[in-house]
Amino acid sequence: MPQPVWPPRDAEHLLVSSAQMATLEQQLFASGLPVEALMEKAALAVARRLEQPDWWPQLQQRGALVLVGPGHNGGDGLVVARELHLAGIAVRIWSPFERHKPLTAAHLRHASWLGIAALDHPPDPGDRAVWIDALFGIGQSHPPGEALETLLERRQQQQPNRLIAIDGPTGLCADSGQPLGRVAACAALSLSIGLLKQGFLQDSALAWVGRLERIELGLPAPLLDDLPADQPLALSPCDLASAPWPQLPAAASKYQRGRLLVIAGSAAYRGAAQLCLQGASASGAGSLRAALPQPLTDQIWSVQPHVVVSAALASHPSGSLNLSDLNAAAALERLDAVVLGPGLGATTEAEAAAEAGIWQPLQRFPGLLLLDADGLNRLARLGATPWLKGRQGPTWITPHRGEFARLFPELAEAPALLAAQAAARQCSSCHPCSVLLKGARTVIATGDGRRWQLREACSAAARAGLGDVLAGYAGGLAARGGGDAALLATSALAHAHAGLQAAQQRGQGGADPMTVGQQLQNQELNTDQAAQNVLQPPTNT
Secondary structure (H helix, E strand, O other): OOOOOOOOOOOOOEEEOHHHHHHHHHHHHHOOOOHHHHHHHHHHHHHHHHOOOOOHHHHHHHOEEEEEOOOHHHHHHHHHHHHHHHOOOOEEEEOOOOOOOHHHHHHHHHHHHHOOEEOOOOOOOOOOOEEEEEOOHHHOOOOOOHHHHHHHHHHHHHOOOOEEEEOOOOOEOOOOOOEOOOOOOOOOEEEEEOOEEHHHHOHHHHHHHOEEEEEOOOOOHHHHHOOOOOOOEEEOHHHHHHOOOOOOOOOOOOOOOOEEEEEOOOOOOHHHHHHHHHHHHHOOOOEEEEEEEHHHHOOHHHHOOOOEEEEEEOEOOOOOEOHHHOOHHHHOOOOOEEEEOOOOOOOOHHHHHHOHHHHHHHHHOOOEEEEOOHHHHHHHHHOHHHHHHOOOOOEEEOOOHHHHHHHOHHHOOOOHHHHHHHHHHHHOOOOOEEEEEOOOOOEEEOOOOOEEEEOOOOHHHOOOOHHHHHHHHHHHHHHHHOOOHHHHHHHHHHHHHHHHHHHHHHOHHHOOHHHHHHHHHHHHHHHHHHHHHHHOOOOOO
């Protein structure tokens, strides 16, 4: 049965390559739309964006210098220069190229006729004007050259955060997010025209892209419908309102609201278990059980009294949790989901061999199994792909890049969107395996081809313990709503949004694991209330 599409496959969410965007434009031109019309539409939308309060006062006070390339990206920049000039902004142009495409050359002549000053020498990198980068856009495939790289590098050093990039910073690949040469232009604002380009969201691009915004082109829906079914989708906090949250009957008992077992913590990492359980509690799961290190089981009742201790486990001599004493057959009965991994600690070869027996019942477990952190590192010893293909229920794995490389060394160097997709596909068999590849812009991929990537996250939330909260929260939502990967993507989005909220309300230092867990709980309460309001609208009195 096909899964419902969330979020919509529309211009706000689709992530495309530069070649795909170019193909869409060529289809428009083939339909009869003049190139000039599309250029005007795009550039006028950019000019309107610059009229917003975050940039307009700077442009009025400092003026603008538009860096003009030889192609149509340069033409976009010239239309923007024209509009700023007509609005009373002091505008100058610099184009270090002898030849330009005919349409760009025409705009250059018109700019000259309007009296817009054109520099005949490279600008001073300390120039006080706002620079508008319209040199190359998404058509770049080669480094811009040492002279341009040095100019742009010195610009950021001398006038930081005063450069706006039209369709991507100069020197940055719009597909990989990697600099094409030594450096790229460092933009405070990057405007992606039409659709978001995949490269602009990658972790490697964030230092160059700055704030990323999409410029609406009004692309016809039939064009977007022709994009491949596995086209990745970008997720923003506003998508939480339409997310596939678990919908449970009003009379659901605690056991019908999700039964979750957390196997986490060790003598060295006791806090990981508590943070994972805090995330699980925030999910609204009705029944929480835990297999924990012995020292923690004697105290957990005082901080999380609703958690039922299923097993008190000893630690290996190395300090990691010893899973060999867990009666897995009994512990896994009457469960909807299991989270294994946060804070378990690393094992030696001998310790791993001693607890090998737990992996067979976990493989047979029909509910959702979420493997995180040291659960993944222990799985890597067994051979991740064959074990995951043999799972008899849905599986979610949540590695960061280092853990991912241990699980799938052959995919370690692949871009995040491709790596997560390939891993999910090769590990899915009768039951799906979904991959959440953690990063500054986390990627989620499924065995059936669906992919998501987060558009926003709080850099201050990249702290020890945040992954433990996410594992528990995602596991709890799965216990309530099943193992479809859209719920895993929802978990990642809600977790990232909670980090943003924590930083906004309490400052950068406030995005700590416990605060993020509390924010998740507030989000869940709000979601439950919204669902009740939809199902039971108030009556007139």
